[in-house]
Amino acid sequence: MSALSRDDVAHLAGLARIDLSDVELDRMVGELGVILESVAKVQEVAAEDIEPMSHPLPLTNVTRPDVVRPSLGAEAALSGAPQQEQQRFSVPRILDED
Amino acid sequence: MTTAATAEEIVDYDEALERYDPVMGLEVHVELNTATKMFCGCATGFGADPNTQVCPVCLGLPGALPVVNEKAVESAIRIGLALNCEIAEWCRFARKNYFYPDMPKNFQTSQYDEPIAFEGHLDVELSDGTTYRVAIERAHMEEDTGKSLHVGGATGRIHGADHSLVDYNRAGIPLIEIVTKPLTGAGERAPQVAKAYVGALRELLRALGVSDVKMEQGSLRCDANLSLRPKAAGDENQDDVPLGTRTETKNVNSLRSVERAIRYEITRHAAVLDKGEKIRQETRHWHEDTGVTTSGREKSDADDYRYFPEPDLVPVAPTRETVEHLRGTLPEAPGLRRKRLQSDWGYSDLEMRDVMNAGAVDLIEETVAAGATPAGARKWWTGELARRANVEVKSVEDFGVTPAHIAELDGLVRDGRLNDSMARQVLEGVIAGEGTPLEVADARGLELVQDDGALEAAVDKVIDANPDVAQKVRDGKVQAAGALIGQVMKEMKGQADAGKAREIILAKLT
Ligand SMILES: [Zn+2]
Numbered sequence: 001m002s003a004l005s006r007d008d009v010a011h012l013a014g015l016a017r018i019d020l021s022d023v024e025l026d027r028m029v030g031e032l033g034v035i036l037e038s039v040a041k042v043q044e045v046a047a048e049d050i051e052p053m054s055h056p057l058p059l060t061n062v063t064r065p066d067v068v069r070p071s072l073g074a075e076a077a078l079s080g081a082p083q084q085e086q087q088r089f090s091v092p093r094i095l096d097e098d
Numbered sequence: 099m100t101t102a103a104t105a106e107e108i109v110d111y112d113e114a115l116e117r118y119d120p121v122m123g124l125e126v127h128v129e130l131n132t133a134t135k136m137f138c139g140c141a142t143g144f145g146a147d148p149n150t151q152v153c154p155v156c157l158g159l160p161g162a163l164p165v166v167n168e169k170a171v172e173s174a175i176r177i178g179l180a181l182n183c184e185i186a187e188w189c190r191f192a193r194k195n196y197f198y199p200d201m202p203k204n205f206q207t208s209q210y211d212e213p214i215a216f217e218g219h220l221d222v223e224l225s226d227g228t229t230y231r232v233a234i235e236r237a238h239m240e241e242d243t244g245k246s247l248h249v250g251g252a253t254g255r256i257h258g259a260d261h262s263l264v265d266y267n268r269a270g271i272p273l274i275e276i277v278t279k280p281l282t283g284a285g286e287r288a289p290q291v292a293k294a295y296v297g298a299l300r301e302l303l304r305a306l307g308v309s310d311v312k313m314e315q316g317s318l319r320c321d322a323n324l325s326l327r328p329k330a331a332g333d334e335n336q337d338d339v340p341l342g343t344r345t346e347t348k349n350v351n352s353l354r355s356v357e358r359a360i361r362y363e364i365t366r367h368a369a370v371l372d373k374g375e376k377i378r379q380e381t382r383h384w385h386e387d388t389g390v391t392t393s394g395r396e397k398s399d400a401d402d403y404r405y406f407p408e409p410d411l412v413p414v415a416p417t418r419e420t421v422e423h424l425r426g427t428l429p430e431a432p433g434l435r436r437k438r439l440q441s442d443w444g445y446s447d448l449e450m451r452d453v454m455n456a457g458a459v460d461l462i463e464e465t466v467a468a469g470a471t472p473a474g475a476r477k478w479w480t481g482e483l484a485r486r487a488n489v490e491v492k493s494v495e496d497f498g499v500t501p502a503h504i505a506e507l508d509g510l511v512r513d514g515r516l517n518d519s520m521a522r523q524v525l526e527g528v529i530a531g532e533g534t535p536l537e538v539a540d541a542r543g544l545e546l547v548q549d550d551g552a553l554e555a556a557v558d559k560v561i562d563a564n565p566d567v568a569q570k571v572r573d574g575k576v577q578a579a580g581a582l583i584g585q586v587m588k589e590m591k592g593q594a595d596a597g598k599a600r601e602i603i604l605a606k607l608t
Contacts, residue, residue, distance in 0.1 A: 015402060017197050054190060054407035060415040066132050066169035069139030074149040077157060077266075087148040088247065088263035091199040 004033045105390060107369040111361060112286075114368035116329070119336055120288040122281045122360060123323035123344065124232075126299055128274050128309045129242060129316070130173050135270035136241045137164030137207065137411075144315060148265035156270035158203030164410055166191075170272040171214070171414055173308040174239045175424050177274055178215025180302055180431075181234050186214050188415040191239070191408040199264050200243035208275075210405040213238035214414065220302070221433065222294040224287060225451060232295045233279040244269040274308075280341060288324075288364065293357035296320050298432065300353075305429045313351045320356055322347045324363040326371060342367070343377040347391050350384045354491075359384045362391055439463060443472035449480075456484040456494055464501035465508075474508035475501075482525060497529045507535040517595055520544045546595050550602075556589040557582075557602045571607040579603050 009028050013020045020028065046052075071077075074087050083090035135142060138155035154162035178185050192210035218234035244266040248259035276299065284291040300311045300318055311318045325344035330336040345367070350359045363382070370377055382391035430438075436459060440450045443466070453459055458479040465475035483494045507524060510516045516524060516539060527538030539545060547553060560582050561568045570578040579600060586599045 011402075015195075015197075015404070055409060055412055057412065059412040060188070062165060062412045063168035063171060064139070064165045066134050066167050067139065068134050068141045069153075071140045071151050071153050072157075074147065074152075077149045077152045080159075083261075085249070085263055086247075088265050089149070089199070089202075091262050091264060093260050093262065 004029060004036055106366055108362070108365035109368045109372060111365050114326075114364050115286045118326035118364070118368055118371065119282070119329050119339070120284065120360075120364050121325050121327065121341055121344075122278075122284070122288055122292055124278045124281070124292060124295060124356075125321040125323070125346075126276045126296060127242075127319045127321075128177075128276065128299075128303055128311065129318070130170055130272040130274065131307075131309050131317075132167055132169045132173070132272055134167055136167055136170055136239070136272040137270060138162075140270065142271050144310075144317075146267055149267065151267040152269070156202075157266060158201075164207065166411060166414065167272060170239065171416070172424060173272070173306075174214050174237065174274050175416060175421060176306055176428060177276070177303065177308060178218065178237050179421070179425050180306055180428055181215065181218040181220055181237060181276070183215035183218030183234060183237060185416060185421050186212060186216070186414075187418075188212075188413055189214050190413045191411045192405045193408050194240075194403045194405055196403055198243075199262065200246055200269070202244070202264075202266060202269065206240060206243065207408055207411070208240035208405075209238035214416075220295065220298060222291065222298040223433065223454075224290055224294055225455060226287075227447065227451070230284060230287070230291050230294070232281060232291070235277045235279045237274055237276045240273050240275060242268050242271040242273050282337065289357040289361040292322060292360045293353050296356050297353050301432045305432055305435075307429075313353070316351065320350045322350050322356060322359055322363075324360055324367065325377070326364065326367045342371075343379050345377060345380055345382050345391075347382040347384050348394065352386075355384060355386055358389055359391060362389060366391070443476070445472070445476065449476060452476075452480045452484070456480045456487070458484070458494055461495065461501055461504075465504045468502050468505035470501075470505040470508040471512070474511070475504060478504045478507065478525070482522060486529075498531065499525070499528055503528050503535055510535055510539060514548075514595055515539070515545055517546055517592070519592055520546070545593065547590060547593050550598075553586070553590065553594055553599060554602055556586050556594070557599065557606060560585040560589060561603070561606065568607055571603070574608075576604070576608075579607075 006025060006029050009025055009032060010020070013025070013028075078084045078087065078089065081089050132142060134140060135151075135156055138153050140151045140153050140156055142151070155164050175185055189209060189212035191207050192212075193205040194208045194210070195205045197204055213236040215237040216235065218237075220232045220234060221229050222232055223229055244264050245268050247263040247265070249263060250260035278295070281288075281291065296318075300313075303309045303311050303318070309317055313319070323344045323346045325342040327339045327342045330339050345363060347359045347363060350356050367377055378393070378396060380396045381394040383394050384391050429435075436450065436454070439459065439462075440447075443462070445453065453462060453476060456479060458476075461479050462472070462475045465479070466472055479494055483497060483499060486492075486497065487494045507516075507521055507528075510524070511518070511521050520539075521535075523542065524535045524538045524544060527533070527542060528535055532538045532541060564582060564585065567578055567581050571582070582603050583596055583599050586603070587594055587596055590599075
């Protein structure tokens with residue numbers, strides 16, 4: 001795996017809507033780089049005969065029947081919202097794109 | 099981002115088609131009609147109070163664990179099978195990451211490179227009687243988003259709003275996204291193919307019983323991609339010409355709009371390309387009122403969704419037995435059903451096409467089941483009602499007239515109680531909400547005069563008043579009787595059976 005570049009981190013920060021200063025960017029390149037390297041070690045033991053996996057449990061088809069269960073109720077649902085209005089979650093102006 | 103206020107240049111449609119070959123891609127999102135959401139047990143009813151159908155899972159609260167709705171998977175497989183797709187033996191969900199408050203989790207649970215169904219097709223019939231095979235790329239499972247209300251802006255749109263209010267009742271409702279391959283070779287029929295495809299898909303989904311398929315309520319939504327490429331010297335060389343840059347027109351929410359939006363984009367692209375300019379790869383917004391699209395968001399870095407397999411859900415691996423069992427539950431294909439009904443009803447190809455264009459197949463089936471003759475049912479649904487629907491830009495079922503009404507009306511005509519023009523008046527009354535045909539006929543005093551004496555008297559009077567015409571009939575010119583019948587009907591103030599009047603006239607004169 002090629003090393004993480006400063007541009008990669010800036011791009012990811014943009015996607016995550018996180019505003020990083022130059023100093024923070026430099027620091028994150030180093031810190032994230034270490035994490036990636038550590039995780040990459042797993043690939044060293046991944047042999048041809050080991051299937052890539054996305055889930056630790058050997059399960060498939062875990063489903064539930066299509067039966068309605070009680071919802072939270074609007075009051076409880078909104079109880080953690082910093083702002084609410086008209087029984088809805090109030091959020092800051094959305095970027096001008098629709 | 100700005101919304102283009104000025105109309106963009108377009109060229110004449112036929113001219114555009116002389117120089118360019120249109121290529122379409124259609125993405126249809128269909129909301130399933132399951133009782134609960136895709137990954138939680140919240141109800142899915144339309145129109146509930148805001149945020150009353152939400153729970154920790156669909157609100158994306160920490161620690162909540164999603165579990166797949168069994169019925170939604172079955173519906174997805176049935177849709178795939180009905181579209182002649184392969185069904186994946188093993189597939190996963192994936193997280194599509196983006197930041198937008200309509201998705202409280204900051205990702206949408208979708209499928210990425212492992213759709214549940216892939217490589218299918220749907221044959222659609224066009225109004226000229228030809229068939230176009232729409233190649234299906236994939237059908238995958240995902241979840242719907244919440245609904246935002248933009249506050250403070252002048253028009254309720256995002257532009258100018260100072261904050262937004264979000265209702266998550268819709269977030270997590272099962273969606274199936276059906277994506278076509280690039281559709282080529284349609285030529286000038288492209289807009290019609292698009293409309294016919296979405297119409298056929300809607301018909302199929304309705305027959306499967308998996309969705310309400312109400313475009314006006316958003317349970318069926320279409321995004322229409324279009325690009326143009328230069329026309330090749332011969333049709334056989336057209337596929338060697340690389341595809342042009344495409345635009346994606348979002349949320350085109352009626353069959354007619356699908357057709358109009360594709361047609362508009364063809365004429366707009368052609369104008370841009372004619373000037374030697376490039377098409378911007380962007381989303382476009384369709385405006386129903388003005389019939390144009392305007393520029394939306396340009397494709398950008400923000401479209402980097404960083405998909406990865408959803409760790410909270412285990413793979414879906416339908417057994418072949420399950421798939422075959424579900425195949426056994428598929429309804430008769432709409433195309434075959436239409437052929438069967440056409441033969442049962444004895445309609446000509448042209449008559450059947452009128453019925454389809456009026457969207458009246460189901461209505462006629464119900465009307466016949468309610469006792470009408472196939473000819474009578476067709477006459478009303480594709481005649482008077484289709485004409486009105488066309489004028490008022492509605493569908494035939496929007497007038498409050500039911501198959502039972504039409505069957506009753508047809509019965510009144512067959513029994514000789516109403517003639518054609520009276521039946522029309524009765525229908526007016528039914529549309530105006532005055533009641534059933536029988537009630538309207540009673541209330542308006544519409545009934546053919548069954549008193550032969552009155553009719554004979556009218557015939558005598560008309561013959562006396564028109565001796566020249568009467569003589570022509572006596573001399574064997576039977577068609578001249580038509581003028582006399584008209585006079586008799588006038589004399590009877592329309593409340594007579596024209597056939598009977600004709601009988602009496604001919605009996606007296608020949
Ligand atoms: Zn829920």
